[in-house]
Amino acid sequence: MWKKISLILFIIFYGFAGVNHFLNPETYEEVIPNWLGDAGVINILAGVVEIAVAVLAIFKPTRKYAGWITIAMLLAFVISHVYFIQLGHCAGGVCLDPWIGWVRLVVIHPLLIYWAYAISKS
Template identity: 55%
Template sequence: MIQVLKRYSLFVLSGFYIFAGINHFLNPEFYLPLIPDYFSNAEFINVLAGLAEIILGIGLLIKKVRRLAIIGIVLMLLAFIPSHVYFIQKGSCIDGGLCVSNWIGWVRLVIIHPILIAWPLWYWKQS
């Protein structure tokens, strides 16, 4: 049963990253305000993040490169931490964009983000 769950959740994880990556191109106005002001060239960062998510999501499905994709996803998510902190510093509300209760910003950083880091690592032995 666990193996079946693991197999299907790999497809869900892959689809999650592919969709999120495509969304960087379809809705850049959602992501751009989440990039901290102290980073220059937010447009380039958004495109790079979108491409990385698409490539790494596809990489999860290819057994020969799955470990590289897992490492890439973990490193990418670690690189996203400044955006989560920035979002909290902004009161978890971006003018004209995402606006949630501040506790949700903290839950994203402290609970959801570590789960998203651990999820691909679950497939390490299958690679």
Template identity: 50%
Template sequence: MTAFYLLAGFNHFINPEFYLPLIPPFFSNPEKINVLSGITEIILAIGILFYPSRKYAAYSIILMLIAFIPSHVYFIQIGSCINDGLCVPEWIGWIRLLLIHPVLIYWAYCVGNSSS
């Protein structure tokens, strides 16, 4: 889980053009949201490494994933296609929202409740 969220977090800085169009237009300052998302993912990924902070980090990842739901809904609303960017069949957008996202939430829950 640490590697997953470290890579995702750093990718917000390496490829911001991937994330910026996924931020719904009703949110102001998408650049700031992108940077804060990247920083949050990196910090929480590191928090997962250490037992004293693991539960807090995992539950914070769950909250972060819930906060990302508007972006997934927005992506579906725009037809699961960003001009000059990510473009997939709409059913993949639904799979991402209804299957993959809950699996990520469950994974974080399991990590947060692990004793090792």
């Protein structure tokens, strides 16, 4: 039962996260370093990949791909998390306490990677 709940939450989480890239692009674009390229294009690609991951996770034959693609995506997102910390923990006009950026990078991000790994095994 917990696996099913985890899977449903994973699908919802990444589906909404992907859509949010299109609804609030400025939040994401601001934490994409210039040296990576066009922040608008990268943001759109990230949103598309997150939506695709949610869809892939729905179906058992493609679930392992959803997990591994998510892991790769999350590893790529480390760049933005570090950049967010370097920016002084501000993005999209919102500034957070410095510890929040560190908790996201050191605690939450690894937990999301583990969650994706667990999904790839279900």
